[in-house]
Amino acid sequence: MNLIKDFAEKHNGYYEEENINNIFSLLGRMVYQPKTAKFLIAGSRISINLDEVGGAIPTAEPYRITLHLNNKKRESLEIYPITFLEKLILRLLPSKNKILKTKYVFKGNEKLISQIVNDELLIKLLQKQNLYIRIPYENTSKIILTPPHGIESAAQLKIFIEILKSIEVKIKSNELSRNY
Numbered sequence: 001m002n003l004i005k006d007f008a009e010k011h012n013g014y015y016e017e018e019n020i021n022n023i024f025s026l027l028g029r030m031v032y033q034p035k036t037a038k039f040l041i042a043g044s045r046i047s048i049n050l051d052e053v054g055g056a057i058p059t060a061e062p063y064r065i066t067l068h069l070n071n072k073k074r075e076s077l078e079i080y081p082i083t084f085l086e087k088l089i090l091r092l093l094p095s096k097n098k099i100l101k102t103k104y105v106f107k108g109n110e111k112l113i114s115q116i117v118n119d120e121l122l123i124k125l126l127q128k129q130n131l132y133i134r135i136p137y138e139n140t141s142k143i144i145l146t147p148p149h150g151i152e153s154a155a156q157l158k159i160f161i162e163i164l165k166s167i168e169v170k171i172k173s174n175e176l177s178r179n180y
Contacts, residue, residue: 004037004048007157013039041161044068044168065145065157067164072140075171077108079116079126079133103127108135115170122166125159133167143167 008015014037021032037048045068082090082105090105104126106113116122132146143164151157 002035003151003154003157004035004050007154008037008039008048011039011041013037042165044165046161046164062146062148063151065147065160065164067143067145067161067168069141069143069168069171075109075112075135075140075174076137077106077112077133077135077143077167079104079106079131081105081130081132109174112170112174115174116167119166119170122163125163125166129156129159129163131160131163133163143171 005015005017007013015035016037017035018033023030023032035048035050039046047066047068049064049066050062081103086105106117130148132148134144135142136144145160145164147156147160151160
């Protein structure tokens, strides 16, 4: 059994694995097998998608772990590891919507970023990982976490989901404070 299937079953979720598709090209044979898992954790809908590619073309789309929000939240967010060049630019030309904290760049809604950066537990979890997190402009009803090197263990998957849940709480509290 694989990690995602086990996790989905443990949380009374849904797991689907399509049949293996063989594609023959000039480069050789390519094997393609999409996998999807969906489940609820503490009232939040979470899905994991992987479009696995093997064979002659040794590339694969990374895992996408998505926390689906109830509706569009009007929040934009990007959290990603900082590059050396970006670190230099941010030190010379600070920006309001870009904040450098530890090894990550935070871009988006200033109030949301402030809440995230001030959460020591969340920052501690992020420091131990190498992740890309975003709320896409075109669909603000989901938070997408992408680990560049896959998911190594169930414990690491739990940490990823904990990070997503923590950001979800910040978004909801940000929305509540906006309503008053």
